[in-house]
Amino acid sequence: MSRKLELIVLAIFLVFAGQFLYMSSTTDAEYGGADGEAEGVIMELTDGNYEPIANPIWEPPSGEIESLLFGLQAAFGSGIICYFLGYYRAKNKYENELGYKNSKESKSKSRLL
């Protein structure tokens, strides 16, 4: 299988990873969330007068719990994607390459013979 696309994606990833490692070790960039920065802009635009009209129903008590929830989100989604890919890859292999047919199909076919 041609792995050209994988190589291109890997190259893009390495550029960003490399740039990130370089910047994080040489500058004092904080890498905070962009929505926190937006909050800062809003406060500046309203001279600190803006009061949010609502508060979150529940906030994760710490960054660790937040990591857990984000991690669960990623793990759950990845599980679904990988199950799909694995299932259909195996199905293709068994049906096409190995010639395995659904037993109901082959039984009805043998009856026709």
Add this chain to the structure above:
Amino acid sequence: MHVMEGFLPTPWWQIWFAISIPVIAYGIYKLNRLVNEKREILPLLAVAGAFVFVLSSLKLPSVVGSCSHPTGTGMAAIIFGPAISAVLGVIVLLYQALFLAHGGLTTLGANVFSMGIVGPVVAYLIYKAGMKANLNFFLVVFLAATLGDWATYVTTSVELALAFPDPTGGFTASFGRFATVFAVTQVPIAIMEGAITALLFKYVINVKSDILVELKVVEEAVVRKIKGVAA
């Protein structure tokens, strides 16, 4: 990143809900019809939804020293269209608003508009135009997903600038500031998302291309070319 809970004043948060709810309703209707007609799309729908789930959980560093999330809506937009993408987006946004205090319930309308509607619309249009122009499939997917992600964040900047115009510079000055925070930050992240989306499409097509052909997402000739290259 989404607009945080409570950070859209009246009347804006209502306006975005008013715009988004009809689209979501239409998306649910379309989804029901599609699932009833072609039950076999369910696994692919699960993958598209899961992709949104995974990508919006990642906080990626950008070149300007902050972090943001990709959106993952590119795949859903290309395969199922913007309306159904809005439905998938609202599910993810609800999870993040309720359990992660990321985004919010009052801002759900605005966030669905940017991430579930505008982003997918842009991705969908770019994909269709690119395929019509017979460009390389992976390049088109990359462009659609990248620009769709970026459009989402430009829209978020617009939403915030409309709600918080600069006292002297008005909407334009405000938009410039929000866009610097969101849209500029997002460029490398959007590129990464485009690359990953293209890669996942490669695996999905290699493994289950028939549904994509049936849904008229890709033409048989394109599939053969991709598999022929891959074989």
